[in-house]
Amino acid sequence: MNKILKSSEFGIGVILLLLSAALAATSPVFLTADNILDILKGNAVLGILAIGMTLVIITGGIDVSVAAVTAAITVIIGKLAVSLHDSGWSLAAIFLAAPLAGVLFGLVNGLLVAKTKIPPIVATLGTKSILAGATLYVTNGAYMNSSDLPEAFLRFAQWKPFGVSVLILIFFAVALFTWFLLNHTVIGRSVVAMGGNPVSAMRAGIHLQSVQLFVYAYMGCLAGIAAIVQTAYTKGVDPNGFNGFELTVIAAVVLGGANIMGGYGSIPGTILGVLLLGVMQNGLILAHVDTFWQDIVTGAIILIAVTYDVIKRKREEANRAKIEIEA
Incomplete structure (x- = not known):
């Protein structure tokens, strides 16, 4: 119990509950089932990408x-949907092509x-x-x-097993897996x-290059799944629809308690980080706050979360060093 209370996930969960309680008190719409499902559906793409980013950051x-x-x-x-419009293979082709393309980009x-040893931020900034x-x-x-998308894909986008959008179910399936x-x-x-100690991992027989190839390929695969979810959610394709979205993805992971320097991160924590961002965004919308404030809030959250994480880890290192000296 003491370990749970000290975990970053517990702290994030408490903040999420307090924020939700405050929004529920100010807006009767917030705690309705439709609004909660809208938050989950609207943040399914963010959640899927943040889950992949968690592994990369670890x-x-x-x-x-x-x-x-x-x-x-x-x-x-x-483009694939246009070429296979109303074809019986259109849905299967989309579900195969998107993750495969993502894996190739990720590789x-x-x-x-992994191979050329280019710093990750430089390499991915170039490919971006x-x-x-x-x-x-x-x-x-x-x-x-939507007129360019196959009818089968549009029906899939509207599918609600047990009254829950299939896009939410995909998000939770990715998280569980x-x-x-x-x-x-x-x-x-x-x-x-x-992430914890590359030198020790290598001495233990772990092939670091293979691990790096895997996490970036897996990130690409989830980007492919997120692309399917995004296309189904908007029922269209916007080439400019993701400008700057990588910062929101990183913010969700850091908010979830992951160490931006590597070594620690968790899927439950990332989900809580995604929900916290989603609830804040929903609260700003319900409060009729201008949309540009959402970017300001996201940026401030990144700075606060990273600063808190750095201070916390420095204290842990100082305490550890103190114990070792006394011993």
């Missing part, structure tokens, strides 16, 4: 190309980081610029609406070991 890396990759894959989905990032430019060149910045992967598989333990 290894000590970063992926600022995630928004550009997702936008590029939505365009691939759109490029992984190879740049290339992909963003290529996406605008191919589409000329044009928006694709990644939690199991991180906590109960060899590759998951290798990810944590590499």
Whole structure:
């Protein structure tokens, strides 16, 4: 119990509950089932991308190309949908092509980081610029609406098993699978070991390059799934729809208690971070606050969360050093 109370996830959960209580007191709409489902549905893309980013950050890396990759894959989905319009294979083709394209983009990032030893932020910033430019060149910045999407895909987008949008179920399925992967598989333990101490992990027989290739490829795969969810949510393709979204993804992970320097992160914490951002955004909308304040709040949250994390870890290191000296 003491360990749970001291965990970052517990603190985030308390903040989320207090914020929700405050919003419920000021707006009778907030705690309605429809509004809660809207928050989950509207943040499903953020949640899926943040889950992938959690693994990257645990290894000590970063992926600022995630928004550009997702936008590029939505365009691939759109082009594929046009070529297979009303074909019986359209839905299957989209669900196969999107994750596969994401894995390929992710592997490029992984190879740049693992093989050429380019710092992750530099490598992914380069691929971000290339992909963003290529996406605008191919589409000329044009928006694709629902009339271009297959009828089967539109029906999928509206599907609500047990009264819950399929997009929310995809989000939670990704979260559950990644939690199991991180906590109960060899590759998951290798990810944590590499982030905690790369030298010790290497001496224990963990192939660090393979781990890096995996996390960036997995990030790309989830970007492909997020692209499907985004296209289904908006029922269209907007090449400019993800500008700056990578900062929100990183903010959700850091808010969830992940160490931006690597070594620690959790899927439950990331989900709480996503929900905290989603609830704050929903609260600003219900309060009729101008949309530009959302970016200001997100930026402030990143600074506060990172500052708190750095101070907390410095105190832990100081206490650890004090104990070792006394011993």
